[in-house]
Amino acid sequence: RDQRNAKVGSIHINVIRPFPEATVIEALRGKKNVIVLERTDEGMAGDNPLGRDIRTALNKALEAHKAGVGTVPPLSLEETPRLFNGSYGIGSRDFRPEHTLGAYEFATGGLARSDGRAAADGASYFTVGIDHPYAVISKDTPSLLPAGAIAVRFHSIGGWGMITTGKNMGEIVGSFGHDISKANPDYDEEGRLMEKLFIMANPKYGSEKKGSPTNYYLTVAPERIRVNCELNHVDVVLCCDPKAFTHTNPLAGVNRGGCLVWESSDPPETAWERIPAHYREFVKENNIRIFILPGFEIAKAATDRPDLQLRMQGNSFLGAFFRVSTFLQDHGIEKEQYEKGIRKQYEKKFGRFGEAVVESNMTVMKEGFNRVTEIKYGELDAQDRSSMRLDPLTPIGESYTLLPTAGLEVDNVSTHEAPAEQAAKAPVQQLGKFDSEFRADKGYHQPASALASVGVMAAGTG
Known part of the structure; x- marks a missing residue:
């Protein structure tokens, strides 16, 4: 409403049974479009559950208007809105601000689904958050975090204690917030102390598997945080x-x-070379x-x-x-107060x-506080050592023979084409197939394929 001058509102139905038909009819009377978002997809039904109930209520209101009598308030055809149904959270996918905006843009005719069909073509069903022909998503990706918020994202490996570290950080920041509230107290109408800091923290859903990359998110803000997504x-x-x-x-x-704080024992010059060359320009342009x-x-x-070395790294x-x-x-927190607050949390936890x-x-x-070191920017065209791998070496001595390898494509190791009589490999055995599924920036949209079923899958995916 503030950014686009859009005439929009929202309804949250708390009680489904008995369904509040009359209330819903009156709330939707005269509206142009209604978007019903549900965390389900009943493909064999005419609509999803809430959409069915709302559509039934509107149809009963139309019948009451036509007959002049009915059990629900009458609704004329001109007063009846068009209904759009959308599914979100399928497979526990994230539900983001750009998904809500995408639903609005689709219903108002400003956006088509991935299959090219728009509301003007008669399409009324859509999905968000999944790679699907019916998917919609806005190009606008607003943060929606409060002014003055600090948003933190962890990157770690399952089993390294990241969730414990995130919980500790949340509780430590929360205790500081309580101290700040007591130092400058304000009270609500019922005499309760009002909080001055708000925290929201959660791990990435479903990714905490030992040995696999995972994330944790934490936000601290001076007012209530209304965004609940990655x-x-x-x-x-x-x-x-x-x-x-x-x-x-x-x-x-x-x-x-x-800021990016990165686990590395390399010298600063080498650490810069560990950043992929295609990200260095972004770092410089955005003063990261x-x-x-x-x-x-x-x-x-x-x-x-x-085992403790892994888990204590997060501290x-x-x-x-x-x-x-x-x-x-x-927040004007001195070092002594800071260390006292952390010790209190550690005593509680350990x-x-x-x-x-x-x-x-x-x-x-x-x-960690004392030894974190900021590195200076290197050259954009500095050596790219981000693969974390050394070049393959030929064994030393005449007693060793390194046979050429077909398709290796490494400069310092000889290679040759596969023999003509060699039978073609099945797709599941080809590197291209692997790359198309696990090195193609699919993120959440990882396919369930033969590679996954036989355990041939990457430890981490982009």
């Missing part, structure tokens, strides 16, 4: 996965002037600040247990967040394991 507009990216650039783009959606942090090195110094990134973000400065465990976690957090 964050595509972020201020800080905490990339605990040193190989993230080999399977995704941790820089995606970073706001201008935002790049930080490196040897989180594993810090964790190894704190414990001898390999170093927690400290790095408070160093690189503006949170402490924005106190049952003893003081030594609490102290080791504090040490890792402090080291």
Whole structure:
């Protein structure tokens, strides 16, 4: 309404049975279009459940108008809106602001479905969030986060303790918010202390599998956060996965002037070369600040247990967040208060394991705060070492013979065409098939194919 001067409203039906026919009819009287969004798709039915009930109510109102009598308020043909039905959240897909805008643009004639059909062609059903011929999505991708919000996205690996780190960060920020509210108290009509900070935090749905890449999202804002979806507009990216650039783009959606904190024990010059060449221009043009942090090195110094080294790495990134973000400065939190708040959370979380465990976690957090290092921009055409792989080497000595490999396409290893008499490989055995499914930036829209069924699938996908 504010941005487009659109005449729109919303209705949330809390009670389905008995269905409030009369109330719905009166609410929709005289409206031009009605969009019904449901988290289901009943393909064998005429409409989805809520859409059926609303359509039935409107038809009964039309019949009452025609007959002059009925059990529901009458509705003339001119007062009856056109009904559009949409499905969202299919397969637990994310539901985003651009999906809502896409539904509005489709219903008002400004957007066609992926199959080219529009409302003017008689199409009234659509989907959002999935790769489908009936899908609609707006080109506008607004953030909708409150002014002054700090949005954070984690990139990590399942089993590395990212969710624990995210929960700890949320509770720590929440405790700071409570202290801020008490220091400058305001009370509501019932005498309750009003919060000055609001937090929303959640992992990426369904991706927390041991050994697989996963994400966690956290937002802190000075007012209520009304967006409940994955964050595509972020201020800080905490990339605990040193190989993230080999399977995704941790820089995606970073706001201008935002920060990337990346797990790396490389020198700053080498760390710049680890960023793929095609992302470096984005970094420079948007003044993205790049930080490196040897989180594993810090964790190894704190414990001898390999499993804890993985899980404690996240604590170093927690400290790095408070160093690189503006949170402490924005709210006037001194270092002593900051460390006291974190110790309180660690005692709550790890106190049952003893003081030594609490102290080791504090040490890792402090080291993360102190050792996070900003790197200077290198040249755009600097060597691209983002693959994290060394060139293949020919064995040394005359006793070794390295046979040429068909189709390897590596400069320093000989190659040749496959023999003419060699039978063609089935698609499931071809690299092109693998690349088309797992290296094609499909994200959520990963196909269920033979590769997945036999376990031949990438650990991380773009």
